[in-house]
Every structure is written in C-alpha cells, then in structure tokens.
Amino acid sequence: MINIVLDVMAGDEGVEANINGALASLDGTFTVFLVGDENVIQHQISQKKNKFPESIKIIHAESSISMDAKIAEFRSDRSSSIYHGLKQINEHKADAFISIGNSGAIFANALKVLGRMPGISRPGFAIPIPSINGTRILIDGGANADSKTENYLHFALLGAQYYQSVFKKINPKIGLLSIGSESTKGNQLTLEAYKLLEIHCPNFIGNVEGTDLTNALDVDVVVTDGFTGNIALKSIEGLAELIKANLLKESQSSLISKIGLLLLKPSIKKIYKRLDYRQYGAVPLLGVNGLVYVGHGRSDSSAVENAINAAVQSVRNDLFSSLEQSIVSTSNN
C-alpha cells in the first residue's frame, strides 16, 4: 500500500484546503497521512463526506512553522508538522512527503531528518517551466544560494531522471544556463560545469540562454545554480504580471479594446493558467533521502489534489530508486 504524508498546517488557504485536496484525491488505492493539529483535523474531517475513510490517517504535530519563519526559529524545532511528516518517511512508514509551507523550513528539515542521497552534496528544486514546445524543468530553482561545480552535474543527473520518469521521455536533453550558446561563454563556475557535463551526460546539448527557458529550443532539463535559477523564475513571474497589468490598463483606453479584452479573456486565462506552476501541484526537492514535494503557498485544494496524485504516481514508478540509480551509475563511471 502506498502512503503519502501531507502537512496540512500550511498554505494561504489554511488547513481546510489541504484536507479538501486530500479527500478529493482518494481512490482507495493509497493512504494519505494528514499531519498537524489532531483536534483541528478531526473537526474538519467530521464535517466532510469521505468515501474512503480507511484511506485517511491522522498524525498529530504540536506546532507548525509559519511561512515567514526564519531558520533560527525552526532549526531545533522537533514538534512541527513538517518535522513529524518527514519522520514518517525516515521511518519507512510512508513513501512521499508533501507540504505547501515554508520552503526554506522544508529544505532544512529534509536535510536534518532524511539527509542527502549518497553522493549528493546539495539537493535542488526541479521547477516545471512552460515553453513554446512543452514543459521543461529548471534545476536548481532556489534550494541553494551558492553552488560548486559538482552540484551542476548532480542537478543534471537528478533532473534528467526525474524528467524521464514524469514526462515519459527517454534520455531527455540537458542544457546549462549561461550567457551565450558557445562553450566559451559563461562565468567561472559554469565554464567548469560545462566540462563536467560534457564528460558525464551523453545528452548534454551545451549552453542555453535565458530566452531558451521558454522558447522553441529542443531542451528538457535546464541546469543552473539556485541563485540564478530563483532570479530567472521570478523575473519570468514578474514579467507575466506586468503584461497582465498592462493588458488590463491598455484595454481601458477605448471601447473597442475593452471589448477585445472581454472576447480574448478565456484565451488569456488559459495562457496564464499554463504559466502558473500551481497546476503542477508541487515541485520535487531532488537529492534528499526520500520523495519530498513542496507546493506554492497559494495552492488551493485542487493543487493539493494534483500534488498528491503526482506523488502517488512517482511512488508507483519507483522514482526514488531510479534517482538513486542515476547517481550510483555515474559515480561508478
């Protein structure tokens, strides 16, 4: 039986959105462990219909970590829902952990409770990005502020294995985010990383640029350090908001453009939905000793449901073993 742990004490929409997402996901083939304040969860559950009462289990946690908590506040906290949830994975009672809470706290607790996969010094977030020809992933999306050369290789191996498993594409193409497509372009770190990727990744296509994150280039996994990755993702997010704000503003300039906006609204909504990574439910933290997914704090119940389904699918596909295998086989090269 597959067991998924869900931290319900997180997210802007509160406990209820998490519980609704969990209940909606159930189909009787797996169990969801709801981790958090037992009384609150019991009370919520008692008010809702559940066709699969056997598929829900409650794990009590005394406290929760707020979205803006700093590392000093949770470093030694062993009472939080994140900590208790991750413990279930560490003790082999469950197969995957999901939280839409404080990503820094999830990262720190995952390192503490689960540790790193053998051979990996820095785990990274794999973030889906929509492009002109389908979804690609960027890794690291911001787990680490500083990276070393070897980290780029690990991000590439983990990212490719994850992409292969989730997007069902054999030998996905790997690109290194840089400031020019030539192998001589880049900063000191990426120039070194380039050489390492060239040796160890047969599907390495070379440097890719910022524009290539979303254009029609044939690349599946874009590797970068967490600092650059975070800034690229947030720059994209900001521009999407700017264009939306401008469309609203400009369309007010005439009746014709007002009508135009009205007629085009369904298309615009579809486009922005595709840009919104909530649709993906949650993103994996690759390189820790267990399957850990972090969702956006703004996730609603359907995003939580998607996250649970994605986690169940990954457990069924034995994602974690194949991630381990991808590192081991490269280390033996």
Next chain:
Amino acid sequence: MINIVLDVMAGDEGVEANINGALASLDGTFTVFLVGDENVIQHQISQKKNKFPESIKIIHAESSISMDAKIAEFRSDRSSSIYHGLKQINEHKADAFISIGNSGAIFANALKVLGRMPGISRPGFAIPIPSINGTRILIDGGANADSKTENYLHFALLGAQYYQSVFKKINPKIGLLSIGSESTKGNQLTLEAYKLLEIHCPNFIGNVEGTDLTNALDVDVVVTDGFTGNIALKSIEGLAELIKANLLKESQSSLISKIGLLLLKPSIKKIYKRLDYRQYGAVPLLGVNGLVYVGHGRSDSSAVENAINAAVQSVRNDLFSSLEQSIVSTSNN
C-alpha cells in the same frame, strides 16, 4: 560643438539604416561622424537629402567586425569601424560613440582604446527595464561574466548617477538583485556586496527579487553581476515572446477570440513596444573612459536616431563628468 561618432558598419539593417537615423537626428546643433567604408557612406549620402550637410563628417575605416565575430578575431584589429570610432573619443575629437554592432567587440575595444574610468575595475551595461511604475535600470546587463564585491558598488554609483542624469530623479533608489528581500538572503557575493552598498549608498533600499524588476516596487537602479543580469533580461525577453506566441495560438481556437485579438491588437502592440528596448535607442556602457552606447543589432533607423539624440542630451548634461565625480566622491569617503 557637440560631436557624436556613429559606427555605420553594424546592425541587421545595414549601413543605410544607420545613415538614415543619423540624417534624421540632425538639427544643426551637433555633428555626427559616420565611421565606416568611405565609398559606401559617400554613395549613400549622395542619394539622400540632407538639410544640414555641415553636420555630417565621414571617418574612413578599412574593416568592420561582424556580429558573430569571436574575441580572437578582433583582439588586435586596429582597422575596424569600432576601433576608429572609439579613437575619436580617445583623441578628444568627439564626445560620444554609438554602435549597434557586436557588443563584445565594442566592450573589448572600449577597454583597449579608452580604458576604464579611474577607480573602476569593471564597466557595466545599464539596461532600461519597463515596470508597473515606470522605467528602471539594471546594471550590469552582461558586460562581465564574473564580478567582485567592489564591482557591485561601482555599478550602483554609476547606475544611480546615470539614472539621475537621464531620468531627472534626484537620489534614485538602489536595490541589490537577490533571492529574498531580507539582508540575510543571497549568495556569498551579494551578501558581501550588501554590506558595501549599505555603507556607501544612502539610497540603498536593500535586496530586491526577480519579480521586483518589473513590479510596482519603488526602486530605480537594480544592481547585479553581468551573468545574473544577462539571464534575468533574457528570461524576461523569452517570456514576452512565449506570451505573444500563446496569444496568437489560443486566439485561433474560436471566432470570438480571433475577433478579440483583432480588437486588442493595438493595445498589445503598445505593450510590446514598451518591452522592446530598441525604443531607448542604445544602452550605455558605464565605467569606461568616455561615453559609449551600444544598440541592439535589430535597431532600425528610428532607434539609431533615438540613440543619437540620447547621446547628444547626455553630452549637454555633462553626464561623463558627473559619472567621474560620483566615483571620486565615494573613493574619498
């Protein structure tokens, strides 16, 4: 008399677009030196009307550097239009240099011919970015692949002085591009840069994030290293293209949305024009010993005209002296 040097041997639209831009800019109060193949320029000029024949001067250059030329190809080239053009500035025969050519070649030649401003180890590109509340600039937009802590301070001082001079805002607000707004967020380099900016820049507002490049935050000058700056800018450029492609594609799904797009087209065009930094004509390379502007290779004649007008304005405002002054006064602190 103000003298502006224009490298005419550059850009996707060829010599003619440059010459048309130059002729259109003239008003009798300044001279434009056209640098390039004398015969080609003479031939072009002879076929066009020019109300201010006294305001055009031709400087012959035997060769030109192609857009995709590598540094090894132009390192020791002293015959190119870029080299000859920059020589005019170095010999105090002209006040500002403009080219829409190979930015790497302009950067390398500017360092060789003009050198750095005293106290500056790395010059940087100041790129205008549209945001929800007006234009801000990002520096360095990609002149340097690797930066040191002191470079961030120089980018801040030069960027702020440039912003003040061009956008007429006293004491513009300076932000440091990072991965969280708290002072403890960032990579090793930005954490050190933060401390330096805090000491030397009274208008430093702290860290800003990728989303803040284009949102409503009250910041004017965003400081970053050239690697991150290039990737942020190109990520933004890529997303703008993705949204445009998606709008075209989605609107084909129904007659209503087709009509919607048609009615909204003027608004969309306006928005994309604002995103296109060709409207600004050219961006300055700040920190070299002279006023140097680099335009986009796709620039048309009106972009060249804008670039010349901007350069003339900067000479009138004595931009270069104020840039020098901003560095000297901080060094003496």
